Amino acid sequence: MSKKIKNIISEDLKKRLEGVENALLVNMIGLEVNTSNRLRGELAAKGIKVMVVKNSLARRATADTPLAKMFEGLEGSSAICWGASDIVSLAKEVIRLAKDKAYAKFEVRGGVMDGEAFKAEQAVEISKWPSREEQIAILIGQIAGVGSKLSSQLISQGANIASQIKQRYDKDGDEAADAEAA
Numbered sequence: 001m002s003k004k005i006k007n008i009i010s011e012d013l014k015k016r017l018e019g020v021e022n023a024l025l026v027n028m029i030g031l032e033v034n035t036s037n038r039l040r041g042e043l044a045a046k047g048i049k050v051m052v053v054k055n056s057l058a059r060r061a062t063a064d065t066p067l068a069k070m071f072e073g074l075e076g077s078s079a080i081c082w083g084a085s086d087i088v089s090l091a092k093e094v095i096r097l098a099k100d101k102a103y104a105k106f107e108v109r110g111g112v113m114d115g116e117a118f119k120a121e122q123a124v125e126i127s128k129w130p131s132r133e134e135q136i137a138i139l140i141g142q143i144a145g146v147g148s149k150l151s152s153q154l155i156s157q158g159a160n161i162a163s164q165i166k167q168r169y170d171k172d173g174d175e176a177a178d179a180e181a182a
Contacts, residue, residue, distance in 0.1 A: 006057060013053060013061035017080070021066045022087035022113050024094050024123060028052060028079045030105035039103050046093050048083040069117035070110065078109060087113045091127035 059071040084090040108120045
């Protein structure tokens with residue numbers, strides 16, 4: 001491949017990966033065409049993009065970006081997966097598909113998160129973390145729980161006082177009615 005063509009491909013890769021800070025590196029070699037298309041369709045349905053790249057060209061395209069460490073020391077072709085709402089959601093979906101017997105040759109090779117490279121085993125650990133949406137739900141639950149508890153404590157004390165006043169009024173009202181009747 002001529003240097004001019006390599007530069008054109010590298011520039012295209014750079015444009016496609018512009019703004020991507022978190023990604024997974026996967027192996028798709030050995031998948032049949034129909035299986036690969038089905039896999040890509042499942043990933044696309046979750047908002048995940050996949051691109052097969054030659055490592056030397058990807059290294060050139062991602063130089064001076066957060067993705068650069070992902071390609072250090074890699075050999076052969078790889079595929080980059082990026083997208084989803086966050087790296088945890090991306091890892092969950094990719095790991096789920098990698099465990100599927102229909103995609104037996106699809107495997108995670110590593111990735112990069114916040115500019116730090118990680119291995120395949122760490123990708124499995126990341127997939128067990130709560131996703132961004134789950135973290136927001138947990139936080140909202142904790143905030144609402146405190147407010148709900150405070151509200152119930154305030155309401156219960158007010159209800160106790162109101163109940164005592166009503167009991168006293170009922171008692172005084174009964175005594176006043178008895179005094180009038182006598």
